[in-house]
Amino acid sequence: MKVGSDVAEQTGESAAVGPPGSTSDARRSRRWLGLALAVVALAVLASMPFWMAPYPITLMSRILAFALLVVSVDLLTGYTGLPTLGQVAYFGAGAYTAGLIGIHVTNNAFVQLVAGTLVAAILALITGAVAVRTKGFVFLMVTLAIAELAHKQAETMGLLGGSNGLSGIPAIAIVPGGQPLRLAGLIYFWVLFVFVLGVVLSLTLVHSPLGRSMRGIRDGEARMRAIGRRTYLVKLVAYTFAGSLAGMAGTAWVAQARFVSPGDMAFSLAAIALLSVVFGGAGTIWGPIVAAAIVIVIRDYVGTLADGRGGTILGVVFVLAVFFLPRGIAGLRRRNRAVAAAPVAGEESR
Amino acid sequence: MEWLAANAVTMVNGLALGAVLFIVAIGLSLVFGTMDVLNLAHGSIALIGAYVGVAVLGGGASSALSYAAVLIAAMIGLLAGVLLAVLTSSVTDHLRQAMLTLGVSMIVADLLILIFGADVKAVPPPPALAGTIPFLFGAPYPVYRLVMIGVGIVIGIGLWLVLEKTQIGAIVRATVADRAMVEAIGVRTRLVLAGVFGGGAALAAVGGLIAAPLLGAQPGNDNLILLYALVIVVIGGLGSFRGAAVGALLVGQVQTVGVSLLAGYASFLMFAVMAAVLLIKPAGLLPGKHGHAGGH
Numbered sequence: 140m141k142v143g144s145d146v147a148e149q150t151g152e153s154a155a156v157g158p159p160g161s162t163s164d165a166r167r168s169r170r171w172l173g174l175a176l177a178v179v180a181l182a183v184l185a186s187m188p189f190w191m192a193p194y195p196i197t198l199m200s201r202i203l204a205f206a207l208l209v210v211s212v213d214l215l216t217g218y219t220g221l222p223t224l225g226q227v228a229y230f231g232a233g234a235y236t237a238g239l240i241g242i243h244v245t246n247n248a249f250v251q252l253v254a255g256t257l258v259a260a261i262l263a264l265i266t267g268a269v270a271v272r273t274k275g276f277v278f279l280m281v282t283l284a285i286a287e288l289a290h291k292q293a294e295t296m297g298l299l300g301g302s303n304g305l306s307g308i309p310a311i312a313i314v315p316g317g318q319p320l321r322l323a324g325l326i327y328f329w330v331l332f333v334f335v336l337g338v339v340l341s342l343t344l345v346h347s348p349l350g351r352s353m354r355g356i357r358d359g360e361a362r363m364r365a366i367g368r369r370t371y372l373v374k375l376v377a378y379t380f381a382g383s384l385a386g387m388a389g390t391a392w393v394a395q396a397r398f399v400s401p402g403d404m405a406f407s408l409a410a411i412a413l414l415s416v417v418f419g420g421a422g423t424i425w426g427p428i429v430a431a432a433i434v435i436v437i438r439d440y441v442g443t444l445a446d447g448r449g450g451t452i453l454g455v456v457f458v459l460a461v462f463f464l465p466r467g468i469a470g471l472r473r474r475n476r477a478v479a480a481a482p483v484a485g486e487e488s489r
Numbered sequence: 490m491e492w493l494a495a496n497a498v499t500m501v502n503g504l505a506l507g508a509v510l511f512i513v514a515i516g517l518s519l520v521f522g523t524m525d526v527l528n529l530a531h532g533s534i535a536l537i538g539a540y541v542g543v544a545v546l547g548g549g550a551s552s553a554l555s556y557a558a559v560l561i562a563a564m565i566g567l568l569a570g571v572l573l574a575v576l577t578s579s580v581t582d583h584l585r586q587a588m589l590t591l592g593v594s595m596i597v598a599d600l601l602i603l604i605f606g607a608d609v610k611a612v613p614p615p616p617a618l619a620g621t622i623p624f625l626f627g628a629p630y631p632v633y634r635l636v637m638i639g640v641g642i643v644i645g646i647g648l649w650l651v652l653e654k655t656q657i658g659a660i661v662r663a664t665v666a667d668r669a670m671v672e673a674i675g676v677r678t679r680l681v682l683a684g685v686f687g688g689g690a691a692l693a694a695v696g697g698l699i700a701a702p703l704l705g706a707q708p709g710n711d712n713l714i715l716l717y718a719l720v721i722v723v724i725g726g727l728g729s730f731r732g733a734a735v736g737a738l739l740v741g742q743v744q745t746v747g748v749s750l751l752a753g754y755a756s757f758l759m760f761a762v763m764a765a766v767l768l769i770k771p772a773g774l775l776p777g778k779h780g781h782a783g784g785h
Contacts, residue, residue: 216584222583222584222587269768272768273767273768273771276527276583276723276727277723277767277771277772280719280720280723280763280767281764281767281768283716283719283760284760284761284763284764284767285764287716287760288757288760288761288764291757291760292757406712406716407712410591413584413587414587414588414591414592416584417584417585417587417588418588421584448599448603450595450596450598450599451595451596451599451600453592453595454591454592454593454594454595454596454597454599455592455596456592457588457589457591457592457595458576458588458589458592458593458596460588461580461585461588461589461592465585
């Protein structure tokens with residue numbers, strides 16, 4: 140899989156050590172701009188329940204939960220160079236765990252979040268120990284097998300409600316013994332909280348030394364090994380982290396849908412999660428999030444408006460994106476900046 | 490012997506399934522081997538083949554109509570393959586290839602629902618082959634399934650002869666090995682690649698048509714067939730001709746004999762077998778000479 144070549148430069152920004160002076164000033168101001176944009180985006184997201192109707196708010200909750208799943212795919216596909224179709228397995232594990240706890244133990248949202256994340260992490264650690272021994276296309280197929288086996292397991296297991304799925308999940312509550320959240324806007328705040336938590340953790344990871352090792356593996360695993368890095372361990376940690384993140388996304392999904400079925404682990408969901416990463420720009424965090432929003436809006440909203448032709452529209456968008464957005468949505472920003480920054484020495488792509 | 494008698498019919502069923510899956514999977518494998526393109530719209534082309542059967546034979550099958558259906562399916566497959574070859578020719582990144590071909594398959598799936606509806610459509614086998622004959626230990630067995638096995642063998646041997654013994658086959662193999670050199674001696678490799686893509690897609694469409702009396706024509710079968718084909722080429726070794734044959738035989742048996750023996754684990758078997766093979770031999774059982782399976 141040629142994953143690395145196209146995404147290598149997108150993240151070069153944080154890895155490159157540029158000359159001092161004007162370049163680093165530009166980089167610093169760009170970082171402040173990014174932070175400001177993130178704050179504005181967060182403010183807009185947080186204000187949505189105050190001016191949106193319940194249906195769009197539910198749609199927004201779905202988008203945020205799906206976007207977190209997409210980020211988890213991106214951590215492996217975009218940052219570590221391991222294209223995956225397996226994250227839906229951990230997404231489903233988190234969702235089913237949260238649902239079961241909601242039905243049998245407690246409707247406390249924090250307990251469900253922690254339990255779902257932990258179960259997904261343990262599953263990811265066990266399966267990842269085997270999966271990350273492979274790479275490229277073989278890794279893709281092994282993760283596909285993991286997802287399909289999990290999907291089949293959910294379909295046959297009585298505890299999980301079989302192919303009917305798990306229904307009758309009670310509404311979550313934030314404080315122990317408190318009022319269950321029934322309003323779409325209140326549930327949305329919880330989903331937003333989980334989303335922000337997941338994205339902040341992911342950003343911390345990719346800017347940490349471990350994140351640099353992940354990109355190093357993507358761009359040249361043999362070289363990483365040659366300089367003494369234990370690449371297997373890095374990949375396993377990345378895989379487990381991404382699995383936990385998918386589990387978090389699953390708990391958020393259930394908090395909003397209050398229903399989970401084997402369909403939430405299906406190949407079709409795994410495929411659009413992977414395509415959202417490519418569409419958004421593998422190896423950036425914000426691009427795939429925007430792509431996830433576009434994909435869900437087309438599939439769940441525009442599709443119903445357009446007489447159920449969501450699949451066609453989504454397909455056309457993906458095909459057009461291949462030709463007009465060679466680096467995904469994130470590449471748009473890169474191109475604008477490249478034009479602006481062209482005269483600066485030392486900034487051109489290596 | 491007793492076990493064999495009890496399971497002989499299931500094993501022959503497995504051979505029939507394996508034969509059509511081979512016809513579909515070999516196209517996927519060849520396209521990957523020659524063009525380095527993983528065509529995720531391959532299952533959609535097979536489903537188009539099945540719906541050609543619905544359109545042509547839905548009103549009542551006859552021998553002439555059956556031949557016509559095979560020809561039409563092959564033509565549509567060929568066109569679709571050439572179109573996909575043109576579309577993917579400028580896209581070298583595997584993830585973007587995946588986005589392109591999956592995007593196309595989403596469009597095709599939706600269009601097929603628009604034209605044929607979302608319910609399951611049956612496709613009748615040609616009337617001459619619709620009956621049963623006494624077979625193995627005297628039990629009646631559908632003729633059509635035996636013919637499926639025969640067609641699989643004929644296409645397999647024919648394709649092998651073309652690839653190994655003719656000049657066209659030599660050019661295709663040379664293009665796999667060293668595209669620039671073939672270009673340098675005056676062969677238009679773009680035409681070769683479009684031909685391989687078209688041929689592979691035509692096989693997929695015909696395979697889908699032949700499988701239709703068994704699997705029916707319905708939305709979702711495109712992903713089902715794609716997953717079968719992916720598992721087969723991965724088990725056998727991507728880009729490997731013999732590998733696809735072995736993989737198809739194995740998957741055919743796993744999905745029939747394996748399922749009847751281990752009914753409780755039926756749905757796990759195929760992917761469990763694939764995962765086991767990949768973890769023991771990541772390049773597949775019989776990797777091609779220029780194996781791509783190790784990743785890039």
